[in-house]
Amino acid sequence: xxxxxxxxxxxxxxxxxxxxxxxxxxxxxxxxxxxxxxxxxxxxxxxxxxxxxxxxxxxxxxxxxxxxxxxxxxxxxxxxxxxxxxxxxxxxxxxxxxxxxxxxxxxxxxxxxxxxxxxxxxxxxxxxxxxxxxxxxxxxxxxxxxxxxxxxxxxxxxxxxxxxxxxxxxxxxxxxxxxxxxxxxxxxxxxxxxxxxxxxxxxxxxxxxxxxxxxxxxxxxxxxxxxxxxxxxxxxxxxxxxxxxxxxxxxxxxxxxxxxxxxxxxxxxxxxxxxxxxxxxxxxxxxxxxxxxxxxxxxxxxxxxxxxxxxxxxxxxxxxxxxxxxxxxxxxxxxxxxxxxxxxxxxxxxxxxxxxxxxxxxxxxxxxxxxxxxxxxxxxxxxxxxxxxxxxxxxxxxxxxxxxxxxxxxxxxxxxxxxxxxxxxxx
Ligand SMILES: [Ca+2]
Ligand SMILES: [Ca+2]
Ligand SMILES: [Ca+2]
Numbered sequence: 001x002x003x004x005x006x007x008x009x010x011x012x013x014x015x016x017x018x019x020x021x022x023x024x025x026x027x028x029x030x031x032x033x034x035x036x037x038x039x040x041x042x043x044x045x046x047x048x049x050x051x052x053x054x055x056x057x058x059x060x061x062x063x064x065x066x067x068x069x070x071x072x073x074x075x076x077x078x079x080x081x082x083x084x085x086x087x088x089x090x091x092x093x094x095x096x097x098x099x100x101x102x103x104x105x106x107x108x109x110x111x112x113x114x115x116x117x118x119x120x121x122x123x124x125x126x127x128x129x130x131x132x133x134x135x136x137x138x139x140x141x142x143x144x145x146x147x148x149x150x151x152x153x154x155x156x157x158x159x160x161x162x163x164x165x166x167x168x169x170x171x172x173x174x175x176x177x178x179x180x181x182x183x184x185x186x187x188x189x190x191x192x193x194x195x196x197x198x199x200x201x202x203x204x205x206x207x208x209x210x211x212x213x214x215x216x217x218x219x220x221x222x223x224x225x226x227x228x229x230x231x232x233x234x235x236x237x238x239x240x241x242x243x244x245x246x247x248x249x250x251x252x253x254x255x256x257x258x259x260x261x262x263x264x265x266x267x268x269x270x271x272x273x274x275x276x277x278x279x280x281x282x283x284x285x286x287x288x289x290x291x292x293x294x295x296x297x298x299x300x301x302x303x304x305x306x307x308x309x310x311x312x313x314x315x316x317x318x319x320x321x322x323x324x325x326x327x328x329x330x331x332x333x334x335x336x337x338x339x340x341x342x343x344x345x346x347x348x349x350x351x352x353x354x355x356x357x358x359x360x361x362x363x364x365x366x367x368x369x370x371x372x373x374x375x376x377x378x379x380x381x382x383x384x385x386x387x388x389x390x391x392x393x394x395x396x397x398x399x400x401x402x403x404x405x406x407x408x409x410x411x412x413x414x415x416x417x418x419x420x421x422x423x424x425x426x427x
Contacts, residue, residue, distance in 0.1 A: 102239030106137050110239070112151030116141060117235040120161050126211035129167040129233035130180065138237030140169030142179040143222070146190055146327035146373060152234070153220050153372055162216060167233040170212035170222070177202070177212070185212070189334055189407045190327055190373040193221030197379050200406050219372045219387045283426045287317060291426075293332025297322065298422040301342050307398035310348040310420035311363065319424030321350030323362040324409075327373055333421070334407050344403070348420040351399025351409065358393070368399070376408030 104115035117136060124132060130140050143149045156162050169180035177185035185191075188200060193215055195203040202209065202224040211227035214220045214234070225231075285296035298317060305313060307321075314320050324330045337343050350363035360368035368374075371387065378386040389396065389411040398414035401407045401421070 104237065104239060106237065108136075108138070108235070108237045109155070111155045112145075112148040113239070114148060115237040115239050116152060116155070117237070118156065118159065118161050118166070119233050119235060120164055121232075123230040123232060124167075125230060126167050126171065126227040129231075130169070133233065133235035133237075136235055136237065138235045139180045140167060141234040141236040142169050142181055142183070143191060144179060144183055144186070146186075146331045149191065150327045150369070150373055153214075156214075156220065157371075162220070164232045165216045165223075166214045167231055168212050168214055168222065169236075171227065172210040186331065190330055191222050193218035193223050194377040194379065194385070194406060194408070195223075197381075198404070217383070218377060218385050221372055221377065286424065286427045289317075289319065289422070289424045292336045293326075293329040295322075295329060296424045296426050297333065297336070298424070299337060299340070299342050299347070299419075300422060301345050301347075301419045304417040304419055305348075306417055307348050307352065307414040310418070311350070313420060314422035314424075317422055317424065319422045320363045321348060322421040322423040323350050323364050323366070324374065325362070325366070330374065337407070343407070346403050346418045347401045348418050349399045349401055349409070350423075352397055352414070353389075353411070354397040354414060357397070358389075360389075360399070374409050376402060376405035376410045 102110065102113065102115075104110050108115035108117045115138070117133075117138070119129070119132065122132065126140075133139050141152070143152070156166075170177055170185040171180075172178075177187065179185055192201040195201050195205070201218075201222065202212075204224075206224070206226050208226045208228065209224040211229075212222050212224055213231060215223035283291040283294065283296065285291055287298075289296035289298045291297075296319070298314075298319065300310075300313065303313065311321050322333070324333075337347075351360055351368045352363070353360045355361065360370065362368055376388045378388055378390045380386060388405075388409065393411060396411040396413055398412055400410050400412040400418060402410045402412070
């Protein structure tokens with residue numbers, strides 16, 4: 001028999017289908033009716049069009065399996081953490097000894113961390129000058145730090161004592177230029193003066209020119225002269241902190257970014273454990289930049305561009321044109337250029353007075369210190385020296401380390417093309 005296509009139940013109970021009958025394909029149940037759904041023996045369930053959702057009375061199954069138990073107990077650690085009996089290494093172990101400002105005695109003045117005395121009254125030979133300084137408790141000054149040299153020149157100028165030349169403590173000994181403390185005299189830039197059009201001191205021009213002096217005719221760059229000439233002198237004495245002369249290495253390390261990885265703590269600075277090594281922060285540079293004198297530097301001798309293009313080039317590398325605040329860094333940079341054989345070019349650096357004529361600024365916005373020991377001499381002939389910026393200054397607004405001026409700084413036309421030197425922050 002054919003089942004009804006649609007069944008609507010009220011009362012009484014619905015029909016029961018046997019297995020031989022095919023269940024209805026669709027049953028409509030009126031909500032609220034008292035009829036019970038039909039039961040089918042067929043395995044094919046009917047579909048319901050009721051809008052009332054069914055409720056399920058099935059309860060979740062319960063599992064009788066118990067969790068496994070582990071006979072192994074967790075390990076216990078009997079080792080106690082190590083204890084360190086030495087204090088952590090670090091620069092802080094120097095304090096408070098090195099934070100105390102050194103003091104000077106006997107008429108000496110603290111200049112650049114050292115005790116100096118200008119002797120403008122007496123003109124003596126180099127040996128007599130040395131004797132004079134020793135009588136005063138010191139010796140002739142040692143210019144082994146270019147930052148100290150710069151500070152000393154500022155002091156001479158501020159004191160109004162820049163009308164003399166002065167003996168300083170360098171002389172020839174056994175064919176080498178050495179300071180009175182036995183250390184080697186730095187040659188070339190940024191210490192020695194230009195000589196004439198195309199030479200640099202010491203030029204050996206004067207007879208017995210075996211002693212060094214700061215030459216007021218050459219803007220206090222260093223020159224050599226006959227040791228028996230008479231002139232004023234500059235003395236240096238020990239400070240309350242250091243024996244004279246100070247170790248140059250300690251002065252250099254006042255820059256925390258200097259690339260000296262480790263040094264031994266000087267024994268007389270801290271009365272504690274003298275075997276502790278003190279870590280000096282190591283400078284790490286990215287890309288093609290290398291650590292030079294505490295900065296990350298890229299000398300770019302391959303491309304000649306305008307000053308603006310050079311700046312753009314450095315910025316593309318993640319830096320900017322180099323800034324020469326520290327004269328010790330400047331000296332280290334020149335050493336690097338010479339050591340790598342890159343000393344056949346002029347190089348743009350990050351100085352300019354393009355914004356306001358005569359107001360020289362580095363690309364970081366700081367002022368460029370004028371004068372010695374950075375700016376080049378300009379020789380006019382007949383022992384007539386001037387200092388850059390000189391002549392055509394309104395046409396020359398960009399800073400160039402000039403090969404023909406012994407890598408001193410000159411102002412130059414920004415539109416000329418040269419290689420450049422970039423610097424970038426360390427990583
Ligand atoms: Ca000379
Ligand atoms: Ca200018
Ligand atoms: Ca110039």
